Amino acid sequence: MTAHRSFRVLLAACTALLVACTGTDRGGSTTPKGGKPEWPTDATTVKPARVEAPPPDALHGGIGTYGGRLMAAMISDPKTFNLALAQETSSTTPLGFLFEGMAETNALTGKMQEALAEKWEVSKDNLTYTFTLRKGLQWSDGKPLTADDVDFTFNRIVFNPDIPTDWRDILTIGDALPTVRKLDNLRIQVRTPKPFAPFLRTFAALPILPKHALEASVNEKDPKTGKPRFNEMWTIATDVTTIPGSGPFMFAEFVPSQRIVYKRNPYYWRVDGQGNRLPYLDGMVIFIVKDQNAGVLKFTSGETDVLFVDAPLRGQDFGALQPKQKTSNFTIYQAGPDFGTLFLTFNQTRDVRPNGTPYVDKVKGTWFRDIRFRRALAHAIDKQSIIRNVYLGIAQPQISCESQTSPFYSKDVTVYPFDLAKAQNLLAEAGYRKDAGGVLRDPAGHAVSFTLNTNSENSERKQIAQILKSDFAKLGIDIKFQPITFNVLVEKTSSSLDWEAVLMGFTGSLDPANGRNIWHSEGRLHMFNQKLAKSTAWQPEPWEKEVDRLFEKGATTLDETKRKEIYHGFQRLVSDQVPYLYIANRIQLYPVRNRFGNLKVTPIGGPIWNIWGLYMRD
């Protein structure tokens, strides 16, 4: 035996393996006919046809033509296809094209409108809702979609204590859950424990799941865990073509980490103005690209029509893509500022550890709880430079704690423009003085210095932290900047409370009531003054109690105008107290190839919320 021979054997083995790997492929493929590939449909008889159903009002523009595919990309892999268990947008976004709720948010107005349900009625006491489903609804496998499915979704899945779904949290009002009862094949009655303003938004928009496909898995228990087999249903290893949906598309193929291929749902309920069954497009492909760069290059290469379905464009990419709009035949659409928040915040807790030591150094705690200190620093944040250098212009200063896109957003709040002189004065009023060495000292003579944490994976936040550091240094404040991994950051802010200042963000939403965990003084994300289960010396400030009261009132008031007033008051109060020093919102930009009719990019829906109405123009 020689080196030569062993090498040859090895190479041969490798080649064989390689061929074996490339040769094998999933079954069920058909050869393309006439050059144009076509994904097999089990319901070829139900080709797009006119149906007798009234068109939903003002859902989209012109009448389109059938055919074509939309190519898009997405950054992360879906983790599951079980919508009730999905916790990340990379799972919920691809499933959003499959499942619809009884009602939906109008992407243009932000109001709730009918989807699977054709109407609903609210009782006088605001406690009972009666939903009526559209007639003749069908799942993508042809089975009827009725009140049984709604009943199943809520009573067997959402309210099932053995199924760990986050939906239950959203629906919990106070401590109780609503009760859902099927009246007949089309009607469902829901009773809420008390009047709850965001009810329609949370309850009616919840996607309905197919009873016929899932019932068995809810009934059967996994012998090992004793929990329903549903918890292991529809993972990424499932044959996705078996998942029936109610949305415009159904899965044709899922290749992990590569792409999701959709084909038309032949039974989709939506029709256009002439009664033609939607969607117009034959299908859609979402490539999973993992990396922003690859997505951008795929787009400029012409492989995709929509850059990302799950993320807007970054500022840098705008600079590079904008000059190419004409030659590469696409347009970059604006969709307003994003929903999230980005802020600097200080740990104001007075709480002590079980061994009696305070979580925050006593001296530093007094600074952080001093409203003049916080206001001064709010004036020392150079938002314009941050927007210019970090976001390359594609952002807006954030002034309120609510999303600008939310109907409850208020401009009438206290703003803190960048003004170092003013910051200096505010600090002087509070008794802080710069010493001869330029170091800021508090009234007791301690040098002002604190540690600032942010998550090290986020280069934008790291860049912002540097800008803050150098501006605060001009006030004589020394920031020790420590970027840490996200895990560590969350651990610090939510349980060890071992932090002084952090730069981070929250996701936002249309309804302020969804921010209860952040704003309620005993909320789980009431970061700046966190109450722990073991807290002994924790105490909320009076204004925090006032916020609690406003939130309670806002959630139980159903009149839209009155709710607005309440939340405007809340935003003003918070902007006065500045627990969070807000920084900036990125402007969402979506590049889309110039080949689709009925395209309407909106802040709420992004580029393809009306995918069912889009058609190929060429």
Added chain:
Amino acid sequence: MTQATPAAVAARPAADALPPPISARARFWRRFRKHRPAFFAFWLLLAVYLVMLLADVFAPYSPLSEERNRAFQPPAEIHLRDDEGRWRAPFIYDHKKQDDYSAIFQAGAPADMTLGEWQEDRTVRHSLGLWVKGEPYRILGLIPGDRHLFGIEGQTAPLYLLGADNAGRDQFSRLLFGARVSLTVGIIALLIVIPVGTLVGGAAGYFGGWIDAVLMWLVETVLAFPTFYLLLALFGVTYKWDITPTQRFYVITIILSFLGWAGLARVIRGMVLSLKHQEYIEAARAAGAGHLWIIVKHLLPQTATWVVISVSLSIPGYIYGESVLSLLGLGVQPPDASWGNMLEPALNVSDLVTHPWLLAPGVAIVLVTVAWNFLGDGLRDAFDSKRRV
């Protein structure tokens, strides 16, 4: 199957033992100089390391000084002729940028705004000077001074030889200071890795038996150890210490180098295994030479070629490692400069297209890596005492 013939084995001790040390060194130098790229690389590296040490003088600015309004200002063009075509001492023009971001955002509309471009302001000339007064510094924290090798006289405009980064800091200065991290990491690590690796490998190969078994057991375990996992854990633990991110990076490098010797040890062991059966080793042992003596004096020198190549290849490996860690957000953190964290923005294709000068740290990494490789190559050829040219 060809093997070392008895004649060859017999001839070797003579070749190794005979030449007097002085002439060996002279021959080494002669050969080394003959390898031009290696010779050039040697001087280049020497220069780079020197500049790195004296970065305070060579760099026109400190790595931390920023002019926020000048983020992404392009590299300064050094002019010799003014607008009228007259020859002048080297000078630059300042850059200006018009940007107006207000009222350009409107939801739903196409985004056709332009974000402003940098333009040379040709009204004022700013002349370059040598040994100009600038920011005060202390070389390596010791020798104070405020003179920089070159700069703009009177500091009337910033001199960005390689453009400005995303915070408006001079890339050229940062490159010089960043080298202090990127270029020393490998050396620090190798100071631990090489002695441990060669000794363990040598001992394992030489003694064989249970010593070999135990050492190789250790080596294989260490090799198979998931370094990345350890890295994450170390970062978690060190957050509790009151040290700067840069200090933490060094601490972690040192800890990790105590795992890094295993690969070297394994290779050395393999070589020693096939070397130790040479008759002269047996002869040395028969003559009563100590084990350590035999390993260090007779066996390890024969592995020098491999070690030299592996050093020249692994220093760039550490430079690379540093940049990967920065990529994952675990390396030296800005505002402190390192080549890795300077390269991070260049990994964004759009930034690379719009601000190509961000590529500079990448070019520096390539240059130094290539230089180290050429150097290793030249050393290899020069060490190769058996080959007469």
Added chain:
Amino acid sequence: MARMFRYILQRLLQMLPKLLLISVITFGISKLAPGDYVSNKMMNNPTVSQEAIDRERTRLGLDQPVPIQYLKWAKNFATGDLGESYDYREKVSTLIGLKLQATLVLGLSAFLFTWLIALPLGILMAVKQYSWFEKIFSSVTFFFLGVPDFFLAILLLMGAAWWNQSHPGFFPIGGMTGPDHALMGPVQQVVDQAWHLIIPVLAVGIGSIAILQRRMRGNLLDILGEEYVRTARAKGLPENTVIYKHAVRNALNPMITLLGFEFASLLSGFAIIENIISWPGLGQMMLDALLKQDVNLAMAGVMTGALMLLLGNLLADVLLALSDPRIKLEA
């Protein structure tokens, strides 16, 4: 041959305590890092309640002491049950199965590409030492050695995208197969896959070619300097016979040790590059699992990596012994 067999068996047995030690240490240090999967995933989501978080911790057993968690994991692992991924709610073995093919295809293609080019190139460069050919090629390989692989990957992608602007769809960006792969005939499928491999193989392979080529050249130069080679030359053997029949063979021996390392990297070597070129392989999933503290998945990755390395080492030793009779196998 029987001795060889016994040796291999012995080495395989020796792996068990190593794997045990590695698993204990890794599991332990993974718990040293603050936070856990749940804090990473759910804590910062405003709509998730504390009850939901506690429930999830209990479900995953994260509320139990670390030694108990380890013993549970180890018991399952020993019986061949890799557990369920927290993140995917699916068996870890199934998940690995889904992505193994992609990693192997890239690994083996890159392996063939690098070794088939690097070895002959190294030999050629040694034979033609100091020639123009050698100088030009060493500069080129040194350049590629200098470019960090992740950076090279990005440059390659940029190049491809630039080319695509005038030749739409020429180089696919990312992915292992095209969107209609499942509808193609077998021949088309192979072509489709090969086409998607071009950029990834280049990105992964070019740097290794440079390294391997340097090593091969160095080894061969060592051997060519040996006395017996000169003796063989002096005896008048044809130069080609001397080089290719005798010297090259011996110069390959140290490369075999490298082969073992290469084997190990087949499964875990490309995490970051996979991300950049959007290759649907294992490395990316495992890196993600590490960062997210998805313990079962991460541990499976760590243990597979460790096992591959140990097997790779064994493979190297066996090959070395087979090719060089001077080396005795001692277990």
